[in-house]
Amino acid sequence: MSVPGISSDQPRHAPAAEAGDRPGGSVEQRVRVTNMYATPWRLADRTASGELPHYLRLWRFEQYYRLSADQLPGVLCRAVLDASALTFRRWQHAGTVTGARMWLFRLPSGQIVASLSLDARCELIDTIDLLEDCYFGDVQIGNQSAAEYAHALAVQQGADGAAERDFLPERHQMVLGAARADEDCEDELQRLIYRADLPYRKEYSAIRYPAELNRRPGWLAAVGPYVSVVCGHSGFIENAVFLSAVQAVAAAAQLRAIRQAAYADVRLFRDVEAAGGTTRDRRRMLEHIADQLGDLELELSYSVEASADLGLLVPSLRVESFHNALYESMSLAGKAVTAGRMLQRLGSAISAELTAIESIERRADENRRIRYAVAVGFVSAVAIPASLILAFLGINASQVNPARSMFSHHYLGMYLTVAALIVLGARLAAGFWVQQRRDARHHRVTGKQTRWAMAPDDFHA
Numbered sequence: 001m002s003v004p005g006i007s008s009d010q011p012r013h014a015p016a017a018e019a020g021d022r023p024g025g026s027v028e029q030r031v032r033v034t035n036m037y038a039t040p041w042r043l044a045d046r047t048a049s050g051e052l053p054h055y056l057r058l059w060r061f062e063q064y065y066r067l068s069a070d071q072l073p074g075v076l077c078r079a080v081l082d083a084s085a086l087t088f089r090r091w092q093h094a095g096t097v098t099g100a101r102m103w104l105f106r107l108p109s110g111q112i113v114a115s116l117s118l119d120a121r122c123e124l125i126d127t128i129d130l131l132e133d134c135y136f137g138d139v140q141i142g143n144q145s146a147a148e149y150a151h152a153l154a155v156q157q158g159a160d161g162a163a164e165r166d167f168l169p170e171r172h173q174m175v176l177g178a179a180r181a182d183e184d185c186e187d188e189l190q191r192l193i194y195r196a197d198l199p200y201r202k203e204y205s206a207i208r209y210p211a212e213l214n215r216r217p218g219w220l221a222a223v224g225p226y227v228s229v230v231c232g233h234s235g236f237i238e239n240a241v242f243l244s245a246v247q248a249v250a251a252a253a254q255l256r257a258i259r260q261a262a263y264a265d266v267r268l269f270r271d272v273e274a275a276g277g278t279t280r281d282r283r284r285m286l287e288h289i290a291d292q293l294g295d296l297e298l299e300l301s302y303s304v305e306a307s308a309d310l311g312l313l314v315p316s317l318r319v320e321s322f323h324n325a326l327y328e329s330m331s332l333a334g335k336a337v338t339a340g341r342m343l344q345r346l347g348s349a350i351s352a353e354l355t356a357i358e359s360i361e362r363r364a365d366e367n368r369r370i371r372y373a374v375a376v377g378f379v380s381a382v383a384i385p386a387s388l389i390l391a392f393l394g395i396n397a398s399q400v401n402p403a404r405s406m407f408s409h410h411y412l413g414m415y416l417t418v419a420a421l422i423v424l425g426a427r428l429a430a431g432f433w434v435q436q437r438r439d440a441r442h443h444r445v446t447g448k449q450t451r452w453a454m455a456p457d458d459f460h461a
Helices: 059-067 124-135 146-156 186-193 235-275 279-308 317-329 332-393 409-448 456-460
Strands: 031-042 074-081 086-088 097-106 111-120 139-141 171-177 220-223 227-231
Touching: 031 124, 031 146, 031 235, 059 235, 074 146, 086 124, 097 146, 111 124, 111 146, 111 235, 124 171, 124 186, 124 227, 139 146, 171 235, 186 220, 186 227, 220 317, 227 235, 227 317, 235 279, 235 317, 235 332, 279 332, 317 332, 332 409
Parallel strands: 171 227
Antiparallel strands: 031 111, 031 171, 074 097, 086 139, 097 111, 220 227
């Protein structure tokens, strides 16, 4: 009886064969070295990538990978390489290579990850120089480097970024071997993961040992930030942890790209503050930065943070244990938190700047209204008295004699009445202004007092 998410192992003594390999073709292979490289190339078309079960044997996990295909890597292409055409700079056992493949994976974000997988008949400890060559790109496929060969494949698939031919700094390597009969192999693991045949002090090691992958005799798994060693596990487990490493490399590259974009936005934000300009231009530029910031936050959430939890998609203790150990070893969770805080504080700075711009624009509008009110008030102050006088002189009444001049002393009472009205209006305006100044002074004095300070009477309570 099988339980979903729990796998019963089948005995095996060699790295797993991938779907599409000849039956029994991997029996002679003792070691498989798989190198994952982040690339600057992208492919927007999701339909261009194939389903994982068509290329990798996932056994009972196949249903989970099909169910969550839109959240997991898809195979863009797989090219079988001529082992005799491979040359290495440091490694002296090129004749032991029995198979080689170049993979291109497409992530849900459109990012492409390349993988070079090599099968060899040699001891684990003999792969140190091979790991060094693969990590630094000192592997030639005919007259091309591994990066150039992968770039040509990506261009054939229609990927963007054709001008950049090299891999990105983010990369991870996996060494897959047969079951280990010796329990004391920590020295060998240290040398493999650090890619150096040198003495070490194990109390300062950063290697993690996933509990579920080391639970049974013969099982072995050691995870480092750049190299992982997995021995004694079934083929579908090796394929699952292989895909987990692809996700981790893609997440690390995406995280670095997000940080670089955030720094570019910060420089643009500082340039906006230094350049000055009109509030309309500053607002337009800040809105552009805010729009980019929203895209970065979305990518951080769905391309980095969401990929950290593989257990929701593939319910397997061993796969989840390796995935968590790898993300912890690469410190992706802590780096994602730091990047999130950077984006959050940049967003707060943009909001504060937009608030300041709104205040400036509001103050400009208020000053514009004041100028308009002063102009209208001045015109009214001149026009209304003149209108009163002209209206009085224009009425048909016995008090208005057409033979008299409008400057005659006979109309002194009317002029005094208009003057009294003007003086009364001026005194009312002055009174309101004095009251406003007194209230403003009172508020300033009250605001300077500390609200939490104890009242004098409280000291005698």
